[in-house]
Amino acid sequence: MRSLKPFGFAIVLATVSLVVAACGSNSSTSSTSSSAGAGTVGTSGFQSPLTEPETGGKRGGTLVILNEQDFEHLDPGDSYYDIDYEVVYATQRPLYSVKPDSAYEAVPDLAEGQPEISSDQKTITVHIKHGIHFSPPVDREVTSEDVAYAMERGANPNIENPYFHTYFESIEGAPKADGGPIMGIQTPNKYTIVFHLTEPKAAIVVDAMRLPLTAPVPKEYAEKFDKNKPSDYANYEVATGPYMLKNNAQGKVLGIGYVPGKSATLVRNPNWSSATDYRPAYLNEIQYKIGGTESVIGRQVLESADDVQNEPPVPSDVQLAAESHKSQLEISPGAGDHYIAVDNKVGPFSNIDLRKAFWAALDRKAMDKALGGELVTNVMTHFLYPTVPGFEQAGGLAGPKGPQFDFDEHPEGDMAVAEKYMKLAGYPTGKYTGTKTVQIVGATGNREPAAEIANQTLKNLGFPTKLTLVETATMYSKYCNVPKEEIEVCPTVGWAADFGDGQAVLDATFNGRLINPTNNENWSQTDVPKINAAMDAAESIVGIAARASAWAKIDDELVEDAAAIPYDYEKEASLEGSQVAGVGDLWNSGLWNLSFTSLK
């Protein structure tokens, strides 16, 4: 869910992204098929994280990354933004991590092997590797106590990790944790950490162990920084990964390896051993240049040798690259989705047939075209998106089939079907005759066309409407995230999960138990007891296939309920210089994996 916090949204999902997957061989071909079996999702002819070679890179050199936006948090304890993750996963080693070509399958990183889960799913034991050391000035070997401290500090108010309570709440003592020892986290020896849960939720806790919060932090070094309000450990942080933020002898990073708003420099971590890691770490140094504007950055990268662009390029640059610099364009599928949230609780769309009428009438093809077309989008037909396990079982790109899904059948919109549902909703003429003005709040910027099309569709169905366009962050924080505002339609909300799992995609966004008075992300306020119960049951299921199947069924039910109106599966484009052998992370919207990227 990382990318969906307001900033993430604004930058990641409110921009262009691209395509595809693949089973191809090397850099320039792909046809698609996500690890989850996305079928035909993709844009052929472009490299993607699924096709970029992860081995055989040339060692050495300096990569220059042009970042329009600054980082938010580089502390593994509160990092929660895809561009931050790019640095954090190059410098830190959480218990598990995901290889570039996978969207969901975590492999042991700091951990020695897969976690041991008790039969009642309430105890998780993880053994960590021997011989992993912190970077200077700490230098000592990492122990399980460092992992315990890292997780405990996530509940420290001075850090307040964004997902601690979402995924680790079931750890004994976690709900009341404040940064001190958590009863349910035990370290019986230097290389073993045990988690005791109050509920059988081992599956989601294990899934979340790939997040940066489980990357070790040396207590004796970090504690003094963590006492500051807020913690300034990030300005002195040490690394366990192949790279570290450049620092001085005292460990200070601020002003040396990271100058806010200007630059960041990653250098090799002298204490990192390739024998303990699956990452090749080809590059000697990585330099971030922060600032500028994406339209200029895109051109600079296309003309350069050693530069890459971090944010999604502007549509004109994507087009230019697709036509004239094909080998410098990466397109990554599974970068999230966008849909129209419609208030299921109050107002006209509490009537399921009106929701279905709106869905049927909407020209999703026109919307996707306005958002960049097939190069960067696929028409969305249901709520699990490509690369997430369960996507194929839920119908793949074509969507679920059957007469009960007739409103989903015509992506270009079908007024006859819409009329049918308007009549079922009690409007015999096929047009809405109520007096209630539908409040629509959308985001300004490149999502505006989607809001306009949604508005026009409602007008065509006879609804009086009032469309308000505001900044993305305001749209969420003041309107769409606040149920009492009673915004009937939020046409530009989107979601990108923390990791490829149905729960991470559907739970927060459609589980009735998670409707909050503020910061609500169940934007449609979907609260169907049957679906809530199915989600609760699915949370405890262990195993990728079984979970995929369970969440695919929930996806079907959400579509049948027309809980929201989907229109766009995101694909993300990235640009690289002519001499860069970039490797993107499928699980991180195609952003560059610095430990696999090399120079030609």
Place this chain on the structure above:
Amino acid sequence: MTAYIVRRILWGIATLVIVCALTFLLFRVLPSANPAVLRAGRNPNPHAIANIEKVLGLNRPLTVQFWDYMKDVVLHFNLGYSFYSDEAVRTLIGERLPATLSLAVGAALLWIVGGLGVGIISGLRPGSWLDRSAMGTALVLVSAPEFWLGLVVLLLFAKDIGVVRIFPGAGSYVGLTSNPWNWFTSMLLPWFVLAAGSAAIFARLMRGGLIEAMGEDYIRTARAKGLRERKVVRQGVRSAINPITTLLALEVSALIGGAVLVETVFNIPGIGRLAYNAIVEGDFAVVQGAVLVAALFVVVANILVDIGYAYLDPRVRYS
């Protein structure tokens, strides 16, 4: 004179306090992103948000927050700390001030010298091809938004992406002290873009004022008495320049606004870009500091212009 200057300075300080208070209020009352919520991430519970508000000091009454802020500013010149990087705002601004000053001072010189020069030439030869082409160009420049003009000149002349690759492009800024020549060349395009609109306005005003002045009786008299044309023109220019001096103070505000855009397009690490990013991130402390510094520049510029006005026009008396 001294009393007048002291009074203007006191008014200036009052203006800064009002600007501070308005900025403070604006970012807390109007719909914008709550930094505690932004920092809390997905599905934060109210407890987490309350904790962050406490850590950031956002849970205290607004009046207390403002009083503490002003106290720190006045007594220690402490502008607070960035919510994101925890860096002192004073340091952040201090690091960026040279870049913004480079940009603003260079652009101001360019627009004054260029704008007035073109205006004088046009004003002395109204209707000539030089006048027509200069005023035509001025019309184009005054109509061109800085952001657009910046992109155009980069795509035309930048060494890395331009059609005719002459000048260093975006991201090429280096400090004056580290490499004066590279600093100078890297600032040429940004100076031009930032100065273009104002220079065009100045040129048009100067031209109009000069044409009017050169038709006045005292100019005719001066010529009739055999004064050299150079001296006559000087009299005319002096007369025409007064209203433009007043405009100069107003243009300083426009300059700061334009600097935000130019710094963004050319990736110059200045205060404008710092402020823009802080607004986007809801980093109130940085926004507050940047606005205060910008307001300080405007106030100081206004005071200087007021004083300079009297120098240029002896008829003005301070009272």
